[in-house]
Amino acid sequence: MTGGTAGIGRQIAAKLRSAGLTVLVTGRDQQRGAAAAADLGATFLSADHATIAGNLDLARRVRELAPRLDVLVNNVGGAAFPQRTVTAEGHEATLALNYLGPIVLTRALLPTLTADARVVQVVSSAFTMHSGDPFTEPAGYTAISAYARAKQLNLLATLSLARQLTGDATVNAVNPGMAWTPGVQALTPQSVPAWRYIWPLVRMIQRRAAPEKAARIPALLALHPDGTGRFYESDGKAKPLPQRLLDPALQARAWQTAVDLTSPPSPTGPEHPRKE
Template sequence: MTNTLITGGNKGLGYETARRLIDAGHTVWIGARDAERGRAAAAALGASFVQLDVTDDTSVATAAKTLHAELDHLDVLVNNAGIRGDLVSPEDTSVEQFRTVYETNVLGVVRVTRAFLPLLRAAATPSVINVTSGLGSFTLIHDPDRVESKYPLAAYSSSKTAVTMLTMQYARTIPDIRFNAVDPGQSATDFTGHLGHTVEEGTDAAVRLATLGPDAPTGTVTDRDGVLPW
């Protein structure tokens, strides 16, 4: 049995990732801040639900205890939960706006990963997949032919740069767990105003890594087309 937890799994890319992994035979737990929406999504998918606010230490610790009581191991953790933040220019982005985005997108990854390390280490070939973005790529934001160059989102973009580096540091120092980052690209969800490719295409990289099992690499950054320029 492959046990998988997806944060922010009640809608968008998280929901689609859950749907596809359930179809692939995974036992999926959806972590969501909003209990009503999380339970509804889990019921629709045939998943299990755990209340999980990635910005709250107590919520994350409680979620870890809940899964520990239900499972003897966790094979895959998908750190999917993230927020865009306010649509303002870099010069008008305040410290508080940065802090809000970083609390979810960066510190949320740290908080959840730390809490679930014991359950992950109980698995034979554990894997952590962190959802990053090409908007945090130094290469892509300077390419005028790429959509990433069109959005000067200082807080969001820099938070995803941090997520990628966090992933690399985890991969280098925790050899018993595979850590990889994936970029969904511009996918048609509420997050993007429904611009871009399909949510299925946006989840290709995450689903591929989550289903590789012992063949999964570590320390990679990819999108659906392969290695992501960084």
Template sequence: MELTGKTALVTGSTGGIGRETALLLASAGASVVVSGRDAERGARTVQSITEQGGRARFIAADLTDLDSLRGLAEAAGDVDILVNNAAVFPGAPTTDQDVASFDSTLATNIRAPYFLTAALVPAMIAKGAGSIVNISTMATRIGMPGLSVYSATKAALESLTRTWAAEFSPAGVRVNTVAPGPTRTDMVLSTMGEDGAAQVGKTTLLGRVAAPREIAEVVLFLASDRAAYITGATIAADAGRTAV
């Protein structure tokens, strides 16, 4: 298996894209650190992995709390693959956006991956190898009403991908982004609703919403040595929505 002997940390991996990514990385041989705020959901993800013969453990963390974030980094130890997936997805017109939700979104979507990466990447650099995959969104490329804060934070994360690639890749650490289109996750459905997500799905060239597993497959590719010559890139996994 292509990830045998490697350790992967996936934030926000108790559901949605993060959970499917954790399952796929484990099936490829990685020892996976599952992270999130809900211990019960985390235990279910770990159980799903171990029942399939994989290796995983759960570390609870609130990424809006810098002490909790530091604790996660320390407990995870040296990792070979970091997937910055955890995010919040507020939906509000700019004129209705409240400050508390704004600050929480920046803390989760930007500050957390920034300082978690800063904590974990030195060990990757010391080994001369590593892969960091950030999860963004197609909303960084197209204007979508109500997603001003979310899309802005993800655009910043894509900018960090390019900067981190410039900083870390000469030492052997690759950094890339996956930018999904509409995906059937609890977070998307709770914000857009089933009908809203379906309508956005119809605007893609394939005319449908993605399954979380389809996005996770792209993350697995970027994390693996099959993508050894790819760094600083943002891969659109949006059924062509931003291509036309």
């Protein structure tokens, strides 16, 4: 359970614990994470989710603690960078946190997934805000535009993975809906310029959105999915995607692009995910 020490992630982790699962939660802050894990009855793992090295190190430690995984929930993410930021590895930071990181971690943990494993990618309705080529960074950085593009790429890659793991695991994406989380609290009018004139109203609505409610559908998909390769809205219903996002070639490209950007080229050509 990535990003499981506060907000929606913590509420999902609590629901998984209530269902009897042994839960590992991740976060950046060691002190807060340890306290949250103790309260949940979970195990805390510190992680730098914005770097490839950080996600690979996390995967190594997860494999040591849990050689077999029933559930992987990639929840960590957000429009966390008000100004365009580049990681030490050379990736635009919002893209790294919301797209490259979750795919790297998922890919590294594929061999640990059990026969009926469930993978849940937490995305956002913001993916609909990006209408251009998802493989081209928009000109004129804003936090929300970078976030929308990254979540769209995450969604596309997730659908590709679902197709390639058919029969081995269920893989779904979900928009949990609005919630008053630390990430949302940190937003500014500069993060979402279109909201700057109605910012007080937006904040009033956001404050009323409970993380516990937003956690319900992601937790349900982690415990009792009714299919694979679907996008779910916060009401629990599988929703159709825009036609252009249904292209299997586009989805496969999103998966392969993440692989290509985060690992040395393979002499055998494009990778096809496979559990060992």
